[in-house]
Amino acid sequence: MASVEERVIQVTARVLELDPAQIELHHVFTTDLGAESVQSVELVAMFEEEFGIEMDEDEALSVTNVGDAVAYITKVCEEQGAET
Amino acid sequence: MADHEKFPLVDATEPNLIEDTFDYDLPPLIKFDGPLVEYIDGKPIEFSAADFLARDFFVTDTTFRDGQQARPPYTVDQMVHIYDLLSKLSGPNGVVRQTEFFLYTKNDRDTLDRCRELGHAFPECTGWIRAVKGDFRLVKEAGLKETGMLTSSSDYHIFQKQKFKSRKECMDSYCEVVDAAFEAGVRPRCHLEDITRADIRGFVLPFVERLMRMSEQVPEELSAKVRLCDTMGFGLSYPGTELPRSIPKLIYLLNKEIGVPSSRLEWHGHNDFHKVHVNTMTAWLYGCDAANATLFGYGERTGNPPLESAIMEYIALRGDLCGIRTEVITELAEYMQSIGFPIPENYPFVGRHFNTTRAGIHAGGLRQDERIYNIFDTTKVLNRPPRVALTDKTGADGVALWVNEFFGLKGDDRISKIKCHKVARWVMDQYEKEGRMTSISDQELEEKVKELMPDYWDKYCNA
Numbered sequence: 001m002a003s004v005e006e007r008v009i010q011v012t013a014r015v016l017e018l019d020p021a022q023i024e025l026h027h028v029f030t031t032d033l034g035a036e037s038v039q040s041v042e043l044v045a046m047f048e049e050e051f052g053i054e055m056d057e058d059e060a061l062s063v064t065n066v067g068d069a070v071a072y073i074t075k076v077c078e079e080q081g082a083e084t
Numbered sequence: 085m086a087d088h089e090k091f092p093l094v095d096a097t098e099p100n101l102i103e104d105t106f107d108y109d110l111p112p113l114i115k116f117d118g119p120l121v122e123y124i125d126g127k128p129i130e131f132s133a134a135d136f137l138a139r140d141f142f143v144t145d146t147t148f149r150d151g152q153q154a155r156p157p158y159t160v161d162q163m164v165h166i167y168d169l170l171s172k173l174s175g176p177n178g179v180v181r182q183t184e185f186f187l188y189t190k191n192d193r194d195t196l197d198r199c200r201e202l203g204h205a206f207p208e209c210t211g212w213i214r215a216v217k218g219d220f221r222l223v224k225e226a227g228l229k230e231t232g233m234l235t236s237s238s239d240y241h242i243f244q245k246q247k248f249k250s251r252k253e254c255m256d257s258y259c260e261v262v263d264a265a266f267e268a269g270v271r272p273r274c275h276l277e278d279i280t281r282a283d284i285r286g287f288v289l290p291f292v293e294r295l296m297r298m299s300e301q302v303p304e305e306l307s308a309k310v311r312l313c314d315t316m317g318f319g320l321s322y323p324g325t326e327l328p329r330s331i332p333k334l335i336y337l338l339n340k341e342i343g344v345p346s347s348r349l350e351w352h353g354h355n356d357f358h359k360v361h362v363n364t365m366t367a368w369l370y371g372c373d374a375a376n377a378t379l380f381g382y383g384e385r386t387g388n389p390p391l392e393s394a395i396m397e398y399i400a401l402r403g404d405l406c407g408i409r410t411e412v413i414t415e416l417a418e419y420m421q422s423i424g425f426p427i428p429e430n431y432p433f434v435g436r437h438f439n440t441t442r443a444g445i446h447a448g449g450l451r452q453d454e455r456i457y458n459i460f461d462t463t464k465v466l467n468r469p470p471r472v473a474l475t476d477k478t479g480a481d482g483v484a485l486w487v488n489e490f491f492g493l494k495g496d497d498r499i500s501k502i503k504c505h506k507v508a509r510w511v512m513d514q515y516e517k518e519g520r521m522t523s524i525s526d527q528e529l530e531e532k533v534k535e536l537m538p539d540y541w542d543k544y545c546n547a
Contacts, residue, residue: 038508041480045505057500 005070011046025067053082108461114400122323122332141373143394145183149212151378163195169416171204175407178206187211187222217264224268236277266302273309280318284327292342309348317356321366332370339371350374355386364389411467440471451485474524476515480508491544506536
């Protein structure tokens, strides 16, 4: 199974219609990857679907870059017993 | 922190929402922290807010008279229904104290009879006639205790319209009719038309002084009332303005110099300069107990003081509903619209979008705490929950707010905007991909919620 990082990048690329190879961990979703308001919400929704987890809305939307998203999702998966 | 700052920050970790004033259950309260001062004849005169609040001020209605002059006639049934709703709105304390009726046609008289048959204590039914002695027959036959009568006060009316040869001839004529009212046992309410364009010291004060002298000869319940009619909306609320436009000075002279008690003074405004509500409230404040108004401000030309706004002001001043059933304002608006009465969408308190927000950032605020962008608890006070209108500016916050309101979810039961993302995407695509230029209707969104959030639909709509 792909790593959390790979899956996060795949989802991000799909939602934002980007080439996964161009996405790096330090990239900020909004300024570097061009995520608009609704797309940020869609990203969170797609991460939930991909990992089978429920994220706190405010916490999830306060995550700014790809690396932090990987860390946050890993933490939530551990808390909720989801497979990573 | 530097100790020389004139206004040092008062740091806080908890918000101060100033709830003593912004009690969310009521319109924001109006509080005074000192007297009002108006210079009259060069001397400062203090008007005490405490004295004002101690008075029994109230609202009177002219929906069926001035309000009807500006539109095709209501049917008898329509007027009876509106009267019934006005009574419900008014409540047992008679905040809407009186309403006036024409008496000239059979329809007018049938309406009056049917309204009185309802047996409501308030609003009391009064009449409206020309300043013609013979018209008192109509008032007597109708069994009314009080009637308004035209006693126009400006030279525009005295000379240009009514063609009197002199002010004296005019005043004598008016006083003859007032005498006829007394003889008929009917209380006259003298409507001083166009008072804000009249010669106050040359005609208005002498006429009202004479009315007061005449009233001394009759029982108190017949003593003449005075309605100050700002016929063209020229009245000004600002301190320091001159007569005849100054509302504070006009009322002071009649109330304190001539001695007309506040209980016999009434203000009737028009909205030609967008001042109608504030002018009417100013009249309350400076000494008129009665604020004359029409439902939704409908009246001649630009209209009259909106009755529902006067009601809101009353509650804000009293700090209590005082028996008023505010939700009837919404019922009245719905009824008026059902009989073809147009109400603009942005019209305060009753317009379709009076508490609708369109900007996503405002919708976000509403979603967190509706007090941020809702004037008061419009759900409780007017049975109108705050709304969002969906456009390209609304964002996921607005969509989530709409969805939660649609399902009637509050607090922890609310659905997060993450769960609404498909609907939010559809909304955005309408504008970004489909080139839409109009807002999205509730019906369209309902269909999309059903399609894109089927689990929630089944849970909350099919339960």
